[in-house]
Amino acid sequence: MRNLVRNRRRLTTHFDLYETMRDLAELESIESHTIEERAKELEGIEPMPRGISLFLPIPTTRSCYNAAISPHWCTCHERTELTATDQRISEVARRIVGQMNDMIKPYPQCRRLQLNSVLSANLGTSSTIFRNVTNHFVDVAVQLQTRPGLGEFEATARIHENNDFELTGTISRTNLYGKQSHCVDDYKMKLYCFCDSLA
Structure with a gap:
């Protein structure tokens, strides 16, 4: 008890x-x-x-x-909104879009994605203790929109004390993709693919 x-x-x-x-x-x-x-x-x-x-x-x-x-779902640290001028936002957004393009690369029928805009971003600070070593880091969560198709996604990147940078967890699709991904059968790739032809 x-x-x-x-x-x-x-x-x-x-x-x-x-x-x-x-x-x-x-x-x-x-x-x-x-x-x-x-x-x-x-x-x-x-x-x-x-x-x-x-x-x-x-x-x-x-x-x-x-x-x-996953850091994206962690509620242990307080989050603060980041301003559009914060350089971490563009770096995180660029990596998110880059990772999505890497995932759809084996599917030539999918168009290459580009960053259209950053919808929001926030910062969370925390630390982990592993084998009595404390590692301080910041998590930057970004919601963004891509083109073509105006897909909306969110993901979190972790930036360590030594400026090492990594995406954590998955990249989540937050709006509907409708028929934009009709040319792929893989349900995971449907989240990211904008088919070269919507016919």
Whole structure:
């Protein structure tokens, strides 16, 4: 009960709920002495398990990274709107469009995409602790529009202290594509493809 109360204010996920349900299926796993033993084992584990029963103490150091939550969906850090003049926005937008073009490259019937406009962008700062090393970074989330087709997408890029740059998670389509991608059968590519001919 003490762990359940503590965990109210800690980062938890549906994977933790799954582990909790597994414990409820085997009630001997939540007896006091068993919980104490399992909690001690959890203290030294690296990397942290993706799912931790809510009957165990969720570590206070748990981050979205430890819990396998994509930065795009992480709500642990506050986000601030970026102005259109922030140079990180154009770099992130350029990489997002570049990655989409790389994905559709094997499909010659799809037109090459270009950045039409940036719809919004925000910045989140955070850090991860892995093997007692803290890595500070910023996540830049961008919503953009491409042409042809005026497809709208959003994605997040992580910029580390040393200015290393990486796209994290997937590039999500946020508007309908209708018949723009009729020339491909792959449901994933339908999100990004604008067919060379709409006939």
